[in-house]
Amino acid sequence: MRRMIATLTGATAAALIVPALATATPANAQSTQTVQTAAADPASALKSQFRVRHGVKLAENTKIIGEGGKNRSIFTRRSGVLEFGRSGMVASDLTTTFGLPTGAGNLKGLFVPSRTLSVKGSSYTSGGIYDDSMPEGKKWLRTKNDAVALVSPYQQMINIVEPATLKSTLTHTAAKRPGGTWDGTRTTVHSGTITLAELYRISPSVRTMLRKKPSGRSATLPVTWKIYLGSDQLVRRVVSSYTESTRGLNSTELTYVNDTRYTDWGVKSAIKAPPAGTVADFDELSIGADQSEDPITQLLTQ
Known part of the structure; x- marks a missing residue:
């Protein structure tokens, strides 16, 4: 059970934005929008947004699809704010909710809404599967991160x-075409495919999520993607998908489709971290016996 909770904590990194702990309020368009000086490329445009106590809003939908045409799916929704410092993202405040297939039964209790604040190398999660295991008077479970990461197996793989x-x-990029209007700006959509091994090489958040370098079939796993760039070269939308296969006693194949929107740049x-008196660590939880099967797999293959 401890292993399952640790896994799902990363998977359900969440956040309902509560003013007492985190404020993210749009200022008027004149003051919040960094002046764009015809950024030569998207990476430069992104770096121009790295200002202390400024960030971008995120809204993400993920669909996890079971194998074999069973049409069993789990939907997750994640929304909130990513906060920047001078050299990149330094904090996030995100909420995750789930839509479960019919017949989820007793597993429904593992997929309740949760909120996660990630700040200064730690994550604090309230709600979710560990809520009933928290000590009296404690609301937030603290976990330590090697880095503040956005990515988990159930969220966007392309960390823009x-x-x-x-x-x-x-x-x-294999193709480009007009991408429609997103966040009030016309976009161009770039599309292509990248392997999991390449993502591991270039992305710190993917390395944090995977923990070890992919090898064999996993290394060549293709992740297809679409990135929608505005005329200011800032990303407004990312769509990615990949299929994960597990072969063994419980062979299964799950497909993940992630659609992330970025709005209100600047x-x-x-x-802020929650008050210390409301925070607990894993060794303080009342945890029952271990569970033999990952609940995501159990829901989509039963």
Whole structure:
């Protein structure tokens, strides 16, 4: 159970934006929008947004599809604010909710809404699967991160707030076309494919998520993507998908489709850790026996 909770904590990194802990309020368009000086490329445009206590709003939908045409799917929705410092993202405040297939039964309790604040190398999560295990008077479970990461197996694989990741991914562009209007600006959509091994090489957040270098079949796993760039070269939308295969006693194949929208570049933000008296660590939880099967797999293959 401890292993399952640790896994799903990363998977359900969440955040309902509560003013007492994190404020992210749009200022008027004149003051929040960094003046764009005809940025030569998307990575440069992104770096121009790296200002203390400013960030971007995120809204993401993920669909996890079971194998074999069973038409069983889990939907996740994630929304909130990513906050920047002078050299990149330094904090996030995000909410995750789930839409489960019919017949989820007892597993529904594992997929309740949760909120996660990631700040100064730690994440604080409230709600979710560990809520009933928290000590009396404690609301937030603290986990330590090697880096503040946006990516988990159930969220967007293409982390466009990492300039090097954005730049390298776009070198794999196979096609470009008009992408419609997003966040009030006309966009051009770039599309292509990148392997998991290449993402591991270029993306710090993917390295944090995977923990070890992919090898064999995993290394060549293709991640297809579309990146929508505005006329100011800032990303407004990213769509990616990949299919994960597990072969063994419980062979299964799951497909992940992620659609992320970025709006209000330059929004003001001041994300803070929760009060120390409301925070607990894993060794303080009341945890039952271990569970033999990942609940995501169980829901989509039963």
